[in-house]
Amino acid sequence: MDQTHASSPLAGAVHDLATEVVLALRSGDHLATVCGAAGIDEENRTGIAAVRVIGADLLLPSVLYGRHPHPGDVAVLDRAVREFPPKPDAPAATAWSHWHMISTLQRMAPPAPGAAATGTYAEPxxxxxxxxxxxxxxxxxxxxxxxxxxxxxxxxxxxxxxxxxxxxxxxxxxxxxxxxxxxxxxxxxxxxxxxxxxxxxxxxxxxxxxxxxxxxxxxxxxxxxxxxxxxxxxx
Structure with missing residues (x-):
C-alpha cells in the first residue's frame, strides 16, 4: 500500500484498488484479480468497504473488454453488496451505486444454477x-x-x-x-x-x-x- 496517498486504512485500500483497476485497463489483462493484487479478500472488512467505494468499477476491465471477470473479484463485490446495503435515508447517489453494483454482478457474473443470487434492488x-x-x-x-x-x-x-x-x-x-x-x-x-x-x-x-x-x-x-x-x- 502506498502510504503517501493514504490518510486512513480505508483511503489506502481505495487507492490500491483503483490503482489495480487502472493497471488492468491499461494491460487488458482480464485474468488478473484486482482484489488479489491489492491484497483484499472476502474476509478483509476494510477492503470490502473500499470495494463499496469503488463500486462496480471493480469489474470495469471485464466490462470494457467484454471478458469474464475473475471469480475472486466477483466474490468480493458480491460480499460488498451484501455487507453494505444503503440505509433507507441514504443519498440518492449511494442508492444508485448499490443498484449498479447488483446489476453489474447479474450481467457479468450470473449465479450458477442452484446458487444463491445477490438479490434484487429496484432502480432508484x-x-x-x-x-x-x-x-x-x-x-x-x-x-x-x-x-x-x-x-x-x-x-x-x-x-x-x-x-x-x-x-x-x-x-x-x-x-x-x-x-x-x-x-x-x-x-x-x-x-x-x-x-x-x-x-x-x-x-x-x-x-x-x-x-x-x-x-x-x-x-x-x-x-x-x-x-x-x-x-x-x-x-
Whole structure:
C-alpha cells in the first residue's frame, strides 16, 4: 500500500484498488484479480468497504473488454453488496451505486444454477437529476461515473444523454477549478454518451486532466475508461 496517498486504512485500500483497476485497463489483462493484487479478500472488512467505494468499477476491465471477470473479484463485490446495503435515508447517489453494483454482478457474473443470487434492488428514482442546476448535475454525475459504461442503460444514463451540453459546461468548469476528479468523471460520461459540442475538445481536455490529476488513480481510472469507450465508439 502506498502510504503517501493514504490518510486512513480505508483511503489506502481505495487507492490500491483503483490503482489495480487502472493497471488492468491499461494491460487488458482480464485474468488478473484486482482484489488479489491489492491484497483484499472476502474476509478483509476494510477492503470490502473500499470495494463499496469503488463500486462496480471493480469489474470495469471485464466490462470494457467484454471478458469474464475473475471469480475472486466477483466474490468480493458480491460480499460488498451484501455487507453494505444503503440505509433507507441514504443519498440518492449511494442508492444508485448499490443498484449498479447488483446489476453489474447479474450481467457479468450470473449465479450458477442452484446458487444463491445477490438479490434484487429496484432502480432508484432519477427525476431529481432532470431539474438540477448544471453545476450540481455535473457533480452528481461525476459521483456516479461508474454508471458511465456501455450496454448498461439506466435513468441516470438517459439523463446524462439529455444534458450533454450541461455536462460539457460542467467539465470545463471542473477543469478551471482544478477539480480533477469531477472533471474526469464528467469526461467519462461524455465519452460514454457522445453528443458533446465539437468545440469542447474532449480528447485534449482529458489529456490535460490526466497530466494534472493523474497521480490520483481514481482520476486515471475515469480517464482511461473514457478513452477506451471513445475508441470503441470510433470503430
Amino acid at each position: 428514482d432519477a427525476a431529481w437529476l432532470e431539474e438540477a442546476p448544471w453545476q450540481a448535475f455535473t457533480h452528481q454525475l461525476s459521483v456516479l461515473a461508474p454508471l458511465a459504461v456501455p450496454a448498461a442503460p439506466s435513468a441516470v444514463q438517459r439523463a446524462a444523454a439529455n444534458r450533454a451540453v450541461d455536462l460539457a459546461r460542467g467539465f470545463v468548469r471542473a477543469v478551471r477549478r482544478r477539480d480533477w476528479l469531477q472533471a474526469a468523471g464528467a469526461g467519462r460520461w461524455l465519452a460514454a454518451i457522445g453528443g458533446e459540442p465539437a468545440t469542447l475538445g474532449l480528447d485534449r481536455g482529458l489529456d490535460f486532466v490526466e497530466l494534472m490529476g493523474g497521480h490520483d488513480p481514481r482520476v486515471a481510472l475515469h480517464v482511461r475508461a473514457a478513452r477506451l469507450m471513445a475508441e470503441a465508439r470510433a470503430r
